[in-house]
Amino acid sequence: MYKGRISEIFKSIQGEGPYLGISQVFVRFYGCNLDCTYCDTRQIYFKEMSVEEVKSNVYNYQDYHSISITGGEPLLQVDFLMELLPQFKQDKKLIYLETNGVLYQNLKKIISWVDIIAMDFKLPSSCGSQNLFIQHRYFLEEALKRETFIKVVITPSTNEEELVEVFSIARSIRPEIIFVLQPQHPYEEALKERIGYFSDLGRIYLPNIRVIPQMHKILGVR
Numbered sequence: 001m002y003k004g005r006i007s008e009i010f011k012s013i014q015g016e017g018p019y020l021g022i023s024q025v026f027v028r029f030y031g032c033n034l035d036c037t038y039c040d041t042r043q044i045y046f047k048e049m050s051v052e053e054v055k056s057n058v059y060n061y062q063d064y065h066s067i068s069i070t071g072g073e074p075l076l077q078v079d080f081l082m083e084l085l086p087q088f089k090q091d092k093k094l095i096y097l098e099t100n101g102v103l104y105q106n107l108k109k110i111i112s113w114v115d116i117i118a119m120d121f122k123l124p125s126s127c128g129s130q131n132l133f134i135q136h137r138y139f140l141e142e143a144l145k146r147e148t149f150i151k152v153v154i155t156p157s158t159n160e161e162e163l164v165e166v167f168s169i170a171r172s173i174r175p176e177i178i179f180v181l182q183p184q185h186p187y188e189e190a191l192k193e194r195i196g197y198f199s200d201l202g203r204i205y206l207p208n209i210r211v212i213p214q215m216h217k218i219l220g221v222r
């Protein structure tokens with residue numbers, strides 16, 4: 001029996017992407033394999049919890065659309081997810097996975113229990129990472145066995161050529177995929193023009209480009 005390293009479990013609204021505003025219970029997994037400069041979910045605390053403990057915390061809540069498996073990077077704890085997710089599915093829960101879109105081999109192990117995948121593409125110019133586009137490509141090919149959308153965070157340093165490369169990768173795999181451009185800060189003046197420009201640019205490659213800020217930051221909720 002594995003134990004999960006869990007930072008928090010709480011009910012709130014989904015603040016990002018096309019499922020913006022739906023009610024979810026969030027299970028936040030501790031730890032990440034990346035170190036994005038704009039990260040706002042670095043955690044210093046976790047509790048080791050059994051599958052039963054996580055379930056009982058989640059089932060304290062009622063009336064929600066789905067359970068968000070989030071982080072950090074939840075796929076780092078794939079062995080624990082392989083025990084937890086089948087139990088949620090047995091109880092007819094909808095599973096929404098939020099991931100940085102890199103650990104495709106771990107995704108393969110749990111995808112049969114996942115319903116919706118919110119997948120990041122990390123641009124080196126935005127998040128200070130190495131180029132992860134090959135891993136993202138493999139990840140997307142696997143993720144598309146389920147409902148999936150892509151999210152890219154746009155910062156003042158986002159590089160146009162990198163973004164075009166990501167648009168091209170998405171078009172080569174699933175042209176109709178929902179592709180979200182998420183401004184790093186909803187009120188940042190420097191991003192307003194760029195986000196409009198990038199949105200127009202994206203539509204040359206993909207019909208489903210959407211600009212969606214993080215609503216939980218605007219509303220001041222978790």
Ligand code: SF4
Pocket residue numbers: 032033034035036038039040041042071072073100
């Ligand atoms: S992948 Fe997400 S959780 Fe990990 S460092 Fe980047 S923003 Fe933070």
